[in-house]
Amino acid sequence: MGRWKPDTSGRLERAAFELYLENGFAQTTVQEITERASVTTRTFFRHFADKRDVLFVGHDELRERVAKTIAAAPPAWSATKAAASGLNIAAAALQISRDEAQDRRSLITATPELRERELIMFAAVAGTISEALIARGVEDRAARVVAEAMVAAFRVAFEYWGEHPERELPQLVDEALDSLKEAFAPFGN
Amino acid sequence: MGRWKPDTSGRLERAAFELYLENGFAQTTVQEITERASVTTRTFFRHFADKRDVLFVGHDELRERVAKTIAAAPPAWSATKAAASGLNIAAAALQISRDEAQDRRSLITATPELRERELIMFAAVAGTISEALIARGVEDRAARVVAEAMVAAFRVAFEYWGEHPERELPQLVDEALDSLKEAFAPFGN
DNA sequence: ACAATGATGACATCTGGTGTCGTGGCGTGG
DNA sequence: CCACGCCACGACACCAGATGTCATCATTGT
Structure with a gap:
């Protein structure tokens, strides 16, 4: 003892x-x-x-997994497809511990102080993804923009998941990414 | 007296x-x-x-201007084009008070505490833009995704502006939005 | 057996942030 | 012209988060 x-x-x-x-x-x-x-x-x-930190332990580790997933994606894949594969890993992980993830989510959205911290975390994820894309040969600024935009889509899906806990997060992320593609399609600019 | x-x-x-x-x-x-x-x-x-609040006064007002600009955009314009017009207003405003804006930027990027607050501010901007798009008839979730993604692009441009103060922010924002369009073009998904 | 290590307790202290009450100049209405 | 209420600020007390420092003692390795 x-x-x-x-x-x-x-x-x-x-x-x-x-x-x-x-x-x-x-x-x-x-x-x-x-x-x-x-x-x-x-x-x-x-x-x-x-005081806030206690709600965000383990996210570093998840970020690493996302980075590794992107690095391991087939070189032929586009930047968006590679990044999407990383985000899917994260979404799947959160889906597995759904109830706890949702509890944490409720707490965070209800507390401005925690929202700030959450945004910092997402920014870190975007930074990691950005680096992973640069390592794949994507030009610097483009990588940053794509990473931030896709994390933004993930964030919206994550929020929406809070309003519809019965939905599956990975699918919601896919839908959000589809929204992006649709909005930035070359016609109708 | x-x-x-x-x-x-x-x-x-x-x-x-x-x-x-x-x-x-x-x-x-x-x-x-x-x-x-x-x-x-x-x-x-x-x-x-x-203590941080003092560096973010006036942003509410700028946000209002962005919202009004989007609301006043021709109804025929796409969501992305309308939102872009709003972001251009913000970029132009920051370009005008360039030196002060850059000083503030330096402070913020150097201080994690202030970065958090900055992200909250950008999130608020995205929320405002999202509402403005919804008011234009854009579907809810798509509006959120587009708003967040475009603000993300703005944010990257703003960061880049810090590294290249001689560039013009409005143009950097345009370039970032072009990166988005290119990345999410329908080929190469 | 002994020394180094490392996690924790114990204590002091700083600073950000809030509640509460008092106070006096200013504007408004009679 | 006076009285009254409003409002911004001072003054004071207080709480909680966060940090620095030193002592303490089980564990581990030699």
């Missing part, structure tokens, strides 16, 4: 998530979280950069 | 902007700002929601 209970990080994460859902994000203090997890408040900030 | 010096809000805004540029955003305390503006710290928070 160790000096302290094991899995401090996990205990903090669960305690925080529970309390955020029970009482709301703003109404939850770090002290309450650490009391439930039986650590000091100082320890909380050793594991998470701030 | 009034009981207090006039234009408290303006004095605070200028003092804050100056100090942010002189010492950096994080290194500047609200107390320093209010001392320079000769008010109490409590007064600062009566005029601005938080």
